[in-house]
Amino acid sequence: MATGDRTRTCTRIPRLLLVTSDYHFYRDGRVHTTSSFMRFVPELLAFAGHIEVCAPVHPSSDAQGFSIEGPCITYRPLPPSRTIEGFLKRFPLDGIKIAGEVYRGMRRADLAWLNGPHPLQPLSAAIARLAHTPYLLYHRGDILEVARAKYGAGGARNRVALRTAWYLDKLIGVASRGAVVLYVGSNLRRHALRARYSQPAMASLVLDTQVAKGWRARLHSPLRLLWAGQLRPVKGLLYLLGAVRALLDSGIEVRLHIVGSGEQRQELEREVARLGLGSSVSLEGYVAPGPELDRYFEEADVFVFPSLSEGVPKVLLEAMARGLPVVASRVGGVPDVVCDGESGLLVRPGDAGALGEAIRRVIRDAGLRRRLSAGALAFAREHTGAAEAGRIGQGLRQAFPNIWSE
Numbered sequence: 001m002a003t004g005d006r007t008r009t010c011t012r013i014p015r016l017l018l019v020t021s022d023y024h025f026y027r028d029g030r031v032h033t034t035s036s037f038m039r040f041v042p043e044l045l046a047f048a049g050h051i052e053v054c055a056p057v058h059p060s061s062d063a064q065g066f067s068i069e070g071p072c073i074t075y076r077p078l079p080p081s082r083t084i085e086g087f088l089k090r091f092p093l094d095g096i097k098i099a100g101e102v103y104r105g106m107r108r109a110d111l112a113w114l115n116g117p118h119p120l121q122p123l124s125a126a127i128a129r130l131a132h133t134p135y136l137l138y139h140r141g142d143i144l145e146v147a148r149a150k151y152g153a154g155g156a157r158n159r160v161a162l163r164t165a166w167y168l169d170k171l172i173g174v175a176s177r178g179a180v181v182l183y184v185g186s187n188l189r190r191h192a193l194r195a196r197y198s199q200p201a202m203a204s205l206v207l208d209t210q211v212a213k214g215w216r217a218r219l220h221s222p223l224r225l226l227w228a229g230q231l232r233p234v235k236g237l238l239y240l241l242g243a244v245r246a247l248l249d250s251g252i253e254v255r256l257h258i259v260g261s262g263e264q265r266q267e268l269e270r271e272v273a274r275l276g277l278g279s280s281v282s283l284e285g286y287v288a289p290g291p292e293l294d295r296y297f298e299e300a301d302v303f304v305f306p307s308l309s310e311g312v313p314k315v316l317l318e319a320m321a322r323g324l325p326v327v328a329s330r331v332g333g334v335p336d337v338v339c340d341g342e343s344g345l346l347v348r349p350g351d352a353g354a355l356g357e358a359i360r361r362v363i364r365d366a367g368l369r370r371r372l373s374a375g376a377l378a379f380a381r382e383h384t385g386a387a388e389a390g391r392i393g394q395g396l397r398q399a400f401p402n403i404w405s406e
């Protein structure tokens with residue numbers, strides 16, 4: 001991906017420091033990532049002259065990925081950690097190095113962009129205050145919702161995890177007071193209530209050229225369902241497999257393509273075998289952004305998103321840009337993207353029956369299908385990556401009027 005050939009505004013932020021916990025690793029001498037958010041970062045060059053990414057970087061990985069590293073996007077690596085639990089366990093050993101690297105990055109930056117929810121976010125906010133560096137907090141997920149979905153089964157260990165998430169949410173709230181806050185989804189507006197400036201923000205990956213010109217008219221036989229993302233329990237894929245089994249049992253032939261890689265693959269393979277879905281469900285593995293991934297969107301009939309917790313999923317916007325009818329869980333910031341009955345159908349999270357019934361409605365009602373497809377396209381046209389970066393840039397000019405240069 002080219003990072004230096006973008007048209008910039010006449011004024012810009014000379015140096016932007018992005019502190020993020022997104023998973024990164026080295027490959028062929030460059031930093032790679034699997035994070036969908038990082039695909040949006042080059043859009044910020046519309047108003048930033050140079051972006052330095054401060055993130056945990058692993059020495060190597062078997063994961064596939066992509067790189068945005070280039071003349072205008074460079075890295076300041078932190079010690080590797082994959083999860084919040086891993087970060088907290090290693091912090092007693094790595095804390096001084098992490099704080100030192102973040103501080104040095106702050107001293108060079110004109111503005112720090114701090115991603116959360118993650119312990120790095122309130123830590124970096126404290127360091128930014130110490131370094132007298134202007135900063136913003138980008139809230140893109142609800143740590144309490146994630147914790148409830150992941151640790152809500154009871155038990156001493158889960159109770160400790162829930163309490164830790166509660167304390168982290170409180171720390172994020174403290175860091176947000178009097179700060180500049182961008183939040184992804186109205187469910188995170190609580191952290192913006194005491195901010196000195198706030199606005200909603202989406203990290204869209206949709207290019208203007210990717211938005212389809214017309215709504216979807218056809219259905220394949222068997223029906224083609226698509227899901228894409230990282231294979232994790234919080235994504236609700238076990239419920240999606242249950243919905244596919246129910247559809248098949250009711251006489252509706254479907255084929256589900258699951259695109260992505262992650263920790264849950266083996267569990268999903270076992271569940272596919274247990275439910276007898278070997279001929280109806282395909283685990284495609286990681287597919288790089290570009291023509292190959294585009295093909296999956298183009299060949300699908302319905303995009304299904306059964307997550308138990310989310311911010312505003314970027315992949316939903318990508319599906320909507322192709323005019324795909326969407327069936328998704330009513331969680332997190334999803335209702336900020338999918339208007340029930342107008343640009344998609346929303347169902348209760350963790351309910352395979354409701355998921356299957358919503359898919360049946362899309363199959364059987366051509367008028368509903370046409371309305372959802374047209375509504376999805378209309379929303380996607382208004383929320384391309386360039387449009388979202390423009391809105392963010394306008395907000396930052398208002399929030400930080402003194403850091404811009406010609």
